[in-house]
Amino acid sequence: MITLNRRCGLSQVILLICASLVSSETWDAGHNEVLNRTSRQAQVLDYSQQFQACLSGPSAVRGHCRYAQACVLSEFKQDPKKALDYVCIIEQKYVGICCPDNFRGPIEKWNWNSQDALAICNGERSISTVSQLAQGFAKVVDQAQPRKLPGEPVDNKILAPPLFESNICGRNGKQAGRINQGKPSEANDWPWTVALKRPYERDNFCGGVLINERWVLTAAHCILFNGLKKVTDLIVRLGEYDFSKTNETQFIDIPAMAVRAFPRFSEQNYEHDIALVKLSKKVVYNAFVRPVCLPQPGEFYEDSTAIVTGWGTLSYGGEKSDILMEVPIPVWKLADCRKQFSQNIFDTNLCAGGYKGGQDSCQADSGGPLLFQRSNKQWTIIGVVSWGINCGLTPGVYVQVNNYLKWIYNNAKDVTG
Known part of the structure; x- marks a missing residue:
């Protein structure tokens, strides 16, 4: 898990990205040494390297995470703050840029001054006064960024816009370390897990997860191939626990108002199998209905333990579970x-x-969440169940949510109407 725990806010770091690769080490009394050491490291890095695949910028085009010097896009020179839309993390150590694969620009090289960088980071100097930052950046921004206090979260500007309730999301009192086998959950354990239903059926055909008071995240194939003639026939059940009972959680059924599949979803190979469902009315949060947190960009989950939840079949071709199940599973390389x-x-x-x-998500769990618990005990959705072969014979395949954050933000920000 990556935590950018710096006195310098993330927005300032991205504005400084043209000048340096900033280490993710904690900023403390040794500010200058960290800056100087990062400068020395930058002199020996191979800037032509490409790292993990990512979806680049607001248009979500194919790209790879690269050192900032190798991807100074023209829009950054016009407005440095646009780099915020492209941030990624390299090897869990450096802030990088998710660079479009078709970018062929030169590798930018420059000198920089650690005192200048620290002054900007502390809010004591505006970028326009710095002489040794990259050309094209210094002349654009003419005011200092708001200063952040020590210990203040650095990532809210990108990761927790107003539509995502960062203070209440992902809280259920459960600890991941105590979930050691697949079993029925308790009634209010997973208040963000939702069921997608047809109006004439008792059970669900897909799952999903509530991300704010109006929007549900699910799989694209769940909303495109569900046999329903109109969007409003899609029923989202929130607060469900046991389909065989009607009084244990006071569930609520809300018809869908709109659906949005990721525009480059492929029905042939299920690439980009992710979608959003807008509810026809806002939900009221309670003990059984609450949103999950969204992940941070650039995080890696390989070799971590995650939790999958749903009402899927208990074995290949078997009967579905009436009760919401929870299964701990490792994330593969x-x-x-x-x-x-x-x-x-x-x-x-x-x-x-x-x-x-033996441990996997199964049929009818499509669209449901793969969950990871952060160090602050909040649960975040890191994957959406997409497909698999039989059940438990091979790993399940999920869509990695943090590759689609910009698309989610842009499409799920309307909580009115």
């Missing part, structure tokens, strides 16, 4: 996952499941 399949596993996927089989 993508290279190891690809060895298990003849089908394409994309860089935007996650794979998770028991290494010896």
Whole structure:
């Protein structure tokens, strides 16, 4: 897990990205040494390197995370703050740029001054007064960024816009370390897990997760291939726990108002299998209905333990569970996952499941959440259940949510109407 815990706010770091690769070490009394050491490191890095695949910028085009010097886009020179839309993390150490694969610009080289950088970071100097920052950046921004106090969160500007309730999301009192086997959950354990239903059926056909008071995140194939004739026939059930009972959680059914699949979803290979459902009215949060947190950009989850929840079948071809289940599963290295399949596993996927089989998400869990608990005990959705082969025989394939954050923000910000 990556925590950019610096006195310098993330927005300032991105404005400084043209001048340096900033280490993720904690800023403390040794500010200058960290800055100077980072400068020395930058002199020996191979700027032509490409790292993990990502979706670049507001248009979500294919790209790879690269050192900032290798991807100074023209829009950054016009407005440095646009770099915020492209941030990624390199090797869990450096702030980088998610660079479009079709970018062919030169590698920019410059000198910089640690005292100048620290002055900007502390809010004591505006970028326009700094002489040694990259050309094209210094002349654009003519005012200092707001100063952040020590210990203040650095990532809210990108990761917790007003539509995502960062203070209440992902809280359920459960600890990941105590979930050691697949089992029925308790009634209010996973208040963000929702069921997608047809109006004439008792059970769900897909799952999803509530991300704010008006929007649900799910899989694209769940909203495109559900057999329903109109959007309003799609029913989102919130607060459900046991489909065989009607009084244990006071669930609520809300018809969908709109659906939005990721525009480059492929029905042939299920690439970009992610979608949003807008509810026809706002939900009121309670003990059984609450949003999950969204992940941070650039995080890696390989070799971590995640939790998948849903009402899927308990075995391949078996009966569905009436009760919401929870299953702890390890997240695989993508290279190891690809060895298990003849089908394409994309860089935007996650794979998770028991290494010896037997633990996996199953049929009817499509669109449901793969969850990871952060160090602050809040749960975040890191994956959306997409597809798999049988159940538990190979890892399940998920869409990695933090590759789609900009698209989610742009499309789920309307909580009115």
